[in-house]
Amino acid sequence: MTTVQEIAAVRYGIWVLCPAVGAAAVWGLKLAARWITTLGWFPFQGVFELVTDIPEPWATVAALAVGALVGGVFALFWAAEMMTVEISHDRVTLRKDDKTFDFGRNEVESAFADGKQLVLLSPDGAELARETSDLSKARLERAFTGQGYRWRDGDPFANDFRMWVEHAPDLAADVNALFTARRKAISKYENEEAAELAREIRKRGVYVKDEKKRQYYRCER
Structure with missing residues (x-):
């Protein structure tokens, strides 16, 4: 058997790298907080003003903790996208x-x-x-x-795909409803939800792929 997966440095390294980068980024924002409060156009002014009021070392501790947590969440999403093929x-x-x-x-x-x-x-x-x-x-x-x-070098059925539009006449109502729900998921960057909806569509004999946030489909022959 042959197993194809991300190298160990990637699979395990993201759990160290992502929290470290997140902590460093938020810590950098903490250092710049006082200067940012002088920029009237910068968003979330209230948050940065609150940061400047927190005494040390608690401000630094909080910045590192929040940054590491955000980085950990990013690593979680990254790990969810990884696939192993046996x-x-x-x-x-x-x-x-x-x-x-x-x-x-x-x-x-x-x-x-x-x-x-x-x-x-x-x-x-x-x-x-x-x-x-x-x-x-x-x-x-x-x-x-x-x-x-x-x-194969490419999709032998590439020319059979057509762009999905609302209420596509050659698709059943429930399939069109799934495409509509999937369009919303794509617009919100809910990748796993979009993938799960694509699997549900596939069960109905319709195959979907995306190009520049547009959905394309072909029907079972």
Whole structure:
């Protein structure tokens, strides 16, 4: 079996790097707080005025703690976007954000990378999965071909995708409703919610991808 995942330095380093960067950033703002209060146009003036009133060393302690907490939250979101791909002669398993997507060898006809998304296709052209990650395309290609799977240079159905519009006439009402909800999630940068809605749409035989915040779809043949 071949496993493709982020290198250990990234998987574990984010839990140190992100809080450290967050703490340093907020500490820097704390140092600049008094100067910022002289800039009438700068937002959140009340917050910076409050910071200047906090005595030391509590102001520094609070700044470092808040910054580390913010950095930790960012690391949490980053970790949720990481994906592990396990490929064997018998099956392909994707693990992401406590979710597991498992496919037998006979289910997977081919795989390819569409931007930052790994796509698995079935023998009849259905999309089994379309998941976003920062995994190297070259590493994925080597892993799939090394286990005897077909790796495509691109999406063979790229020309079948069309841009989604409100109440698309060739889509069922419930599918259009899911697209509407997904558009809202995308506008709010709720990436996991958008991904989950895409999976729900896929269950209905419609495959979705995004380009510049626009949703495109193709229907099951």
